[in-house]
Amino acid sequence: MPPDKRRRAILGAILGAGAGGSVFSASGLLESFAPLSGETWRTAREGVPDTVSSPHGDAMVTYDEMGVPHIEADTEPAAYYAVGYAQAADRLFEMDLIRRLMDGRLSAALGETTVESDLFHAKMDFRAAAEASQEALSGTRTETLLEAFADGVTRYVETGPDPIETALAGYDIGGWTALDSLLVGTQISWGLTGSFNALRRSLLRDRLDAEDYERLYERPFDHGAPIIRSDTAGEIEGTGPRAETDASIDPAFLDWLSTFEPPRGWGSNHWAVSGEHTDTGSPMLAYDPHLTLMAPPIWYEQRISVGDVDVRGATFPGLPFVIVGENSHGAWGFTNTGADVIDHYDYEVEGEAYRHDGEWREFDTKERTIEVADGTDREIEIRKTVHGAFLDREIAGETRHVGVAWTGMSDTRESEAIYELSRSTGMDEARAALRKMDVPTQNALYIDSENVLYEVTGRIPIRRIDGEVVRGDRVFDGSDPETTWEGFDPYGESSWDGFVPFEDTPGAVNPPYIGTANQRPVDNPTYPIGQAYASGFRGGQIYSRLDYRIDTPDPVDIEFMKSVQRDTLDLRAGTLVPAILDVADRLSEAAEPWIEALSEWDLRMDRSSGAALVFSRFYERFREITWGEGDTNLGLGEAFWPQAWVLVDLPADDPFFDGDRASVLVEAMERAVETIESEGHSEYGDVHRTTIDHQFGDQVPALNYPRYPTDGTAYTVFNVRDGADAGSSWRQISDMDGTSLSVLPGGQDGSYFSEHYDDQLRLWADGEYKRMRLETPTDGDVITFRGAGG
Amino acid sequence: MSEEETDMTHHPRGAGDHGGDDGEHAAGSAYPGYPWTPSVLIAIRRRRRWRGIAFPVAVAAGLGAAWIHPLGLFVAGALVGLLSRTIKWAVVAGIALGVLIAVVQVLVVPGMDAGEFLSFRPPVYVTLGAALGAPIWGSLIRGVV
Numbered sequence: 001m002p003p004d005k006r007r008r009a010i011l012g013a014i015l016g017a018g019a020g021g022s023v024f025s026a027s028g029l030l031e032s033f034a035p036l037s038g039e040t041w042r043t044a045r046e047g048v049p050d051t052v053s054s055p056h057g058d059a060m061v062t063y064d065e066m067g068v069p070h071i072e073a074d075t076e077p078a079a080y081y082a083v084g085y086a087q088a089a090d091r092l093f094e095m096d097l098i099r100r101l102m103d104g105r106l107s108a109a110l111g112e113t114t115v116e117s118d119l120f121h122a123k124m125d126f127r128a129a130a131e132a133s134q135e136a137l138s139g140t141r142t143e144t145l146l147e148a149f150a151d152g153v154t155r156y157v158e159t160g161p162d163p164i165e166t167a168l169a170g171y172d173i174g175g176w177t178a179l180d181s182l183l184v185g186t187q188i189s190w191g192l193t194g195s196f197n198a199l200r201r202s203l204l205r206d207r208l209d210a211e212d213y214e215r216l217y218e219r220p221f222d223h224g225a226p227i228i229r230s231d232t233a234g235e236i237e238g239t240g241p242r243a244e245t246d247a248s249i250d251p252a253f254l255d256w257l258s259t260f261e262p263p264r265g266w267g268s269n270h271w272a273v274s275g276e277h278t279d280t281g282s283p284m285l286a287y288d289p290h291l292t293l294m295a296p297p298i299w300y301e302q303r304i305s306v307g308d309v310d311v312r313g314a315t316f317p318g319l320p321f322v323i324v325g326e327n328s329h330g331a332w333g334f335t336n337t338g339a340d341v342i343d344h345y346d347y348e349v350e351g352e353a354y355r356h357d358g359e360w361r362e363f364d365t366k367e368r369t370i371e372v373a374d375g376t377d378r379e380i381e382i383r384k385t386v387h388g389a390f391l392d393r394e395i396a397g398e399t400r401h402v403g404v405a406w407t408g409m410s411d412t413r414e415s416e417a418i419y420e421l422s423r424s425t426g427m428d429e430a431r432a433a434l435r436k437m438d439v440p441t442q443n444a445l446y447i448d449s450e451n452v453l454y455e456v457t458g459r460i461p462i463r464r465i466d467g468e469v470v471r472g473d474r475v476f477d478g479s480d481p482e483t484t485w486e487g488f489d490p491y492g493e494s495s496w497d498g499f500v501p502f503e504d505t506p507g508a509v510n511p512p513y514i515g516t517a518n519q520r521p522v523d524n525p526t527y528p529i530g531q532a533y534a535s536g537f538r539g540g541q542i543y544s545r546l547d548y549r550i551d552t553p554d555p556v557d558i559e560f561m562k563s564v565q566r567d568t569l570d571l572r573a574g575t576l577v578p579a580i581l582d583v584a585d586r587l588s589e590a591a592e593p594w595i596e597a598l599s600e601w602d603l604r605m606d607r608s609s610g611a612a613l614v615f616s617r618f619y620e621r622f623r624e625i626t627w628g629e630g631d632t633n634l635g636l637g638e639a640f641w642p643q644a645w646v647l648v649d650l651p652a653d654d655p656f657f658d659g660d661r662a663s664v665l666v667e668a669m670e671r672a673v674e675t676i677e678s679e680g681h682s683e684y685g686d687v688h689r690t691t692i693d694h695q696f697g698d699q700v701p702a703l704n705y706p707r708y709p710t711d712g713t714a715y716t717v718f719n720v721r722d723g724a725d726a727g728s729s730w731r732q733i734s735d736m737d738g739t740s741l742s743v744l745p746g747g748q749d750g751s752y753f754s755e756h757y758d759d760q761l762r763l764w765a766d767g768e769y770k771r772m773r774l775e776t777p778t779d780g781d782v783i784t785f786r787g788a789g790g
Numbered sequence: 791m792s793e794e795e796t797d798m799t800h801h802p803r804g805a806g807d808h809g810g811d812d813g814e815h816a817a818g819s820a821y822p823g824y825p826w827t828p829s830v831l832i833a834i835r836r837r838r839r840w841r842g843i844a845f846p847v848a849v850a851a852g853l854g855a856a857w858i859h860p861l862g863l864f865v866a867g868a869l870v871g872l873l874s875r876t877i878k879w880a881v882v883a884g885i886a887l888g889v890l891i892a893v894v895q896v897l898v899v900p901g902m903d904a905g906e907f908l909s910f911r912p913p914v915y916v917t918l919g920a921a922l923g924a925p926i927w928g929s930l931i932r933g934v935v
Contacts, residue, residue, distance in 0.1 A: 027860075033916040034860035034924075035895040036853070040913060045899045702910040752910065753902045 032167055039167040044753045046161035048089045050783055054155075056081040056148050057787035064777040066770055067748035067756030068312075070303045073785075076141075077148040079306040080320045082785050084152025084176070085160075089783075091300055091317035091750045092156065093163035096173045097695065098318055099180040102126045102187045108371035109171040115378065118370045120260040124389045125382055126190070128491040129409045130182035136411035136493065142419050146178035149320035164752060168696055171373065184318035185415055189408040189439040191262040191291075193341050193458075196254065197532060199402070200640055201473045203249045207636065212655075220520065221645040223536030225543045227443060227454070227506070227514065228522040234452075234511035249475070251636075253400035256393055258639060263726060266291055267534050268335035269717055270445045271515035271542050271564070272452045275736075279555040282737035283447035286561045287324065287333030288728040290719045295694040295705045295758070296750035299730045301325075301742065303774065304422075310774045311422045314730045314742070321418045324732065325742075328774060329425045330448035331734030335516045339441035339460050340471065340530040343485070345387050345403030345478035356386055357481040363390060387478065388490035403478050405485060407459045410494040412438035417457075427451040427509075435502050441530075443516040449736050454514050456505035459496050461485045462527055471528045500527045513550060515542035517717075535645035537571040537715040545717075561733045562741070566767040567717040568604040573615050575648050577601065579665055580618065586666045591673045605716050607685030607709040616684060616713070616722070617672035623647060625664050626656050644715060685709030690765050691724045692745060705746055705758050710765040718767060731769065741769035827935050835875050844873050849887060852925070856891060863891070863920055867928025877932045884929030888922035895921065 032040050057078035062070045069086040073079035087095065100106045104122035106114035137143040153176035166173055205213055228236060270287040278284050291298050302322065303312035313325010324333045348355040353362050363383040370378040383390040385403050392401035413436045420433035430446045434457050437444075441458030463470050464482060476483040486498025506521040506529070508514055518534035545564045549556055577598050584595045594614040601611035627634050627641040633656075634640060652661040681687055690710055694703035712718035712727070720727035727745070734740045745764045749756040763770060834840045852866025870887050871880035895917065896907045908914060 029916045030860035030920055033913045033920070034856075034863065035891050035917050035921040036857045036898070037859050037862060038917065041895060041899065041917070044902065047900060700910070700913060702913075753899055753906065755901050 039162075040164050043161045043164055043167055044751070048156075048160055048783065050781075052085060052155065052159070052783060052785050054078060054081050054785040054787050055151065057785075059785040061086050061783040061785070062776050063780045063782075065780070066760060067754070068301045068303065070305065070776045070780075072305045072776060074306070076145055076306050076309075078785065078787065079304050080145045080148040081152040081155075082783070083302060083304060083320050084149035084154075085156045085783070085785070086152075086302065087300060087317050087320075088153040088156035088176070089160055090748055090756075091296060092153075092173060093165040094296060094750055095153070095176070095180075095184070095318040098187050098316075099183045102130075102183040102190075104368075104370060107375070108373055110169060111373045112375040115370060115372060115375070116256075117260060119378070119380060120257075120391070122368055122370060122380060123382055123391050124404070125384070125409075125491065126183060126186050127179075129412075130179055130186050132409075132411040132491050132493070133182050133185070133413070133415070134179055136413060137416060140416060142413075142416040143178065145320055145419065146181050146415065149181060150176045150178050163750065165696060168700065181319055182415065184316055186408055188316055188319075189412070189414065190406075192266065192336050192440040192442070193339065193408065194262050194406060195340075195342055195532065196257045196261055196344070198340075198342070198344050198473045198475060199249050199254050199257065201531075202475050203251065203254065204636070204640060206249070207634075216642040216646055219646075220523070221533070221536045221643070222649070223519065223540045223645065225536055225540040226520045226522050227516045227539070228508055228511075229543070230523070232508060232511050232514065234514075235509040236507070250395055250400045252395045253393060253402075256395075257391065257402070263292055264639065266336060266726060267518040267538075267714075267719075268333075269515070269517045269538055269542060269565075269719065270333045270335055270443075271513065271546060272445050272447050272454075273513040273546070273550075273556045273561075274452045274510065275450065276512060277550055277556050279557040280735065280737035282449050282735070283452050284556060284558070284561055284736070285331045285333065285445060285447045285734040286565050286732070287335075287445070287734075288565060288719065288731045289324070289333070289335065290714075290721075290727055291729040293690075293692045293720075293724050293727050293729060293745050295692050295697070295703060295746055296748075297729060297744045297746040299744060301744065301748060301772075303776075305774070305776070309423050312772060312774055313422075313732070314744075319415070319418075321415065322422045323418050324730065325422075326732075326734045326740055326772075326774075327422060327424070330427070330430060330446055331732075331736065331740070332421060332430065332444060332446040333732060334442040334444050334457075336518055337441040337443050337456050337458070337521060338518055338530045338532040338534070339456070339458060340473065340528070340532070341407040341439070341441055341458065341460055343387070343405045343461070343463070343472050343483070344475045345385070345405070345483065346475050347385065347390075347401065347403055347478040349401060354385055354390075355479045357479070361386070384490065385478065386484055386490075402475070405461075405488065405490060407441075407461070407488070408439045409490040410438075410488060410492065412459075414439055427453050431455065438496070443521065445514070445516065447734065447736060452508075452510055452514065454506075454508040454511065454516070456507060456521060456529070458505075459494075460500040460505065460527065460529060461488065462498055462500055469527065471531065473531050505529075513546050513556075515539060515546060517542055535643050535648075535715065537644070538717050538719070541567060541569055541571060541717055558733060558735055558738060558741075561735075562767075562769070564717060565731060565733065566711075568606055568711045570603055570605050570612075570615070570713055570716050572619065572644060572648050572715055573601070573603040576619070576622070576665075577603065577615065579652075579661070580669060583662045583665050583669075586662070587669055588673075590677065591669055594669075594673055594676070604711075605684060605688075605713045605718075606711050607683065607688060609684050610682060612684035613681060613687065614669075614672055614676060616687070617675050618668050620722075621671040621675075622664065622668035625668055626650070630656075630658050684711075688712075688720065688722070689724065690745070690761060692761075703752055705761055708762055708765040711767070728764075731764070732772070733769065734772075740772040742772040743769045831872060831935070834873055841873055841875075845870065845883075848873055849890070852887060853891065853894065860920065860924070863924030864928035866891070867925030868931045869928075870925070871929030871932040872935055874929070874932055877930070880929040880932030881926055884926035885922065887925045887929075891925065892918060892921040 059073035059078040059082035104118040268289040272285045275282045299314040300317045311327035313322040353360040388405040417437035424430040426448045437457040444455045446453040487495040504526045517538035519536040519539035520533040597611040605612045689707040692705040697704040712720040714721040732742045744760045747756040747758045848869035855862030855865040867884045870883040874880035
């Protein structure tokens with residue numbers, strides 16, 4: 001039995017799938033877990049070599065007390081070679097999974113279960129998109145450094161111990177290339193901007209009457225706190241007078257597509273305060289991106305000191321450059337804009353051709369094999385149109401299809417942008433770097449010692465029908481040439497001529513203070529930006545805290561920034577709790593203690609609060625009953641339900657309450673109390689814990705993180721969603737005239753047996769931080785990289 | 791060799807635990823019924839001092855074998871079993887060796903303490919099962935040699 005097959009049998013045996021206890025699986029179990037000789041233990045005990053030869057020159061990696069590598073070198077290639085080595089030593093398995101996911105090669109390692117994912121990713125041809133970006137970077141400094149990084153990763157793969165996960169799953173990781181890093185970049189962009197929401201919108205328009213659709217999905221949330229408010233001072237950009245068709249969607253086809261959509265509800269917070277309002281006289285920035293919470297974390301912290309550049313912050317493992325963080329001149333972070341940068345097309349298809357611009361055109365096709373470990377390989381045909389990818393699938397005997405144009409399919413320079421941002425020496429250079437960030441569309445916030453800058457990055461298409469500018473939340477007619485994005489060449493070189501000019505995206509230079517939390521950027525953008533904005537609860541609370549503080553004589557200090565990032569006030573409760581108390585006399589005796597708790601509640605989702613527990617359970621039920629039950633239920637899955645703002649703001653006599661919200665509140669509370677009593681919980685921290693799991697956590701539960709109680713919800717600034725599947729994936733507070741802070745939800749090292757596997761988790765759960773200094777520790781573990789002459 | 795150096799003085803039945811006396815005396819073996827038992831092994835089993843030397847060597851060799859391959863766990867058990875005076879003591883030696891292997895397993899992984907090792911479930915069940923089971927199984931060879 002080949003070693004890889006045998007080890008997969010192990011996993012099957014652990015799962016119970018191989019409970020038959022074949023000789024092979026028993027032997028395989030011993031091969032992996034036998035004491036002393038087992039491959040898992042061998043990889044766990046092999047240390048990372050402390051001296052490594054480097055073709056790019058001398059470098060040194062010193063780990064601090066939290067396992068953050070401080071990389072020092074005289075040249076950038078030497079530094080980034082060491083960065084590649086260090087990232088691989090800590091996160092190789094995670095890096096490998098991401099590149100395999102985007103390249104449609106998961107099944108070659110993991111077998112039959114990931115075939116559907118591979119089919120989708122192969123048909124989207126993210127590899128070709130990354131190749132287009134690689135072509136665009138040809139001959140640049142960025143390309144040189146991506147290659148040095150790849151050499152470092154490959155060096156580790158060849159000489160360092162394997163991750164435990166490869167022993168468990170039974171495959172060899174293989175070397176790394178610059179293209180793999182670009183695939184990781186593509187994954188980030190897809191994760192932040194990929195969506196099939198336009199298809200959902202089309203289906204909703206089909207199912208609902210026009211008035212209901214408009215009321216539930218079209219009205220801007222009336223929170224009054226867009227990122228750039230009407231009274232925001234500073235130099236404001238991208239606002240002004242607004243320049244201003246559907247196909248039948250098969251829900252089963254949409255279900256299939258939605259499986260590969262990025263997780264819904266990723267968001268982030270950041271805010272910056274100018275030196276005019278801080279105790280140090282220099283700007284401050286607080287930032288926390290709300291992404292998937294997983295073990296090990298989605299982010300990796302690193303510091304690179306080379307020549308005049310000294311930069312520290314977080315990156316996604318597999319990318320060499322610091323994406324968010326700070327250098328000696330400035331600090332920055334990104335939140336998701338919610339811009340619509342993906343369009344969907346319906347075509348008339350006949351055999352190998354589709355109708356476009358009055359003629360039949362042949363699909364651009366290529367064959368590809370999806371390798372399947374221990375299974376049958378799949379041969380597929382990848383089809384493309386003038387717009388981009390062509391996705392098709394047989395549903396109930398009929399082939400359903402949709403064309404997809406996404407900005408990330410073209411040659412994009414986000415790697416170059418973040419490299420240049422990491423080297424920037426002030427606002428002007430930072431802005432020049434952000435201009436190159438073709439994807440993803442982000443709210444960038446940057447501070448240096450004197451300035452605050454807000455910019456929306458990324459290419460946003462301008463759609464026109466009959467000459468009028470329209471939004472992209474529809475399925476376009478693929479035969480109409482006017483719906484093709486001008487200046488966009490999928491999988492090729494785009495001129496971006498027909499996209500919103502950088503100067504016309506929302507922005508603000510030197511506002512006194514500004515905050516973003518995925519709410520709409522501005523009330524009156526020059527061009528439509530998007531439709532997928534957050535409800536505004538977080539954004540509203542951030543502005544509320546900032547407004548109040550700025551109005552007092554007390555300047556903003558680091559403690560205030562921390563207190564806002566830890567803020568657990570839930571504005572949903574501000575509206576709903578009084579309504580619950582109004583119906584208290586209709587509730588059963590069992591609800592009495594919970595009503596009493598709610599009546600005394602400060603509306604904060606804190607772990608020790610009983611009221612937070614009952615409100616959490618109540619809101620789940622309230623939502624289910626309103627949208628999923630009764631005569632007026634939407635009749636569609638949860639993914640279609642309106643945003644929280646809509647539910648909280650829905651009039652008491654709305655038809656979706658069957659005209660009687662009070663009765664819905666009573667029913668939701670009764671069910672909530674019943675749930676709590678059956679679970680036996682008494683406070684929010686009993687259910688709201690760090691349930692952050694490893695990819696193999698189902699098979700090897702030990703790999704999951706410990707369960708610590710924590711605070712917050714998806715709607716609070718201190719952000720941890722129900723079930724902790726997403727939340728603050730990195731917290732950073734940058735003080736341009738003091739010590740900055742950061743923390744990860746877990747630890748730096750992906751090795752279960754490392755002391756840095758989860759050593760930051762408790763800090764994170766408790767809203768604490770560690771210091772983030774541009775200073776090499778004097779007593780840490782060291783890896784020395786020796787160049788040819790070293 | 792003095793009488794005090796042999797366990798036979800404390801073990802009146804001598805080779806009684808080896809089963810019956812129905813075997814033949816064969817070249818190189820002093821035990822009836824175990825014609826294939828090398829006389830040197832018999833000599834070691836009989837002499838505490840010799841065993842005192844042979845056991846650490848066997849344990850070291852067994853650990854080395856277990857370090858290389860899972861079958862080494864059986865080999866390790868067999869080595870200590872063969873040196874034991876009786877099959878009961880062979881099993882005891884197998885258990886002790888298994889515990890030692892588990893302890894060594896914890897010690898050789900940098901940064902891993904016993905708690906972490908034991909919490910690495912379910913793989914640790916296989917590890918502990920193999921650490922204890924295989925040497926015991928190997929030690930049973932004492933029943934035939």
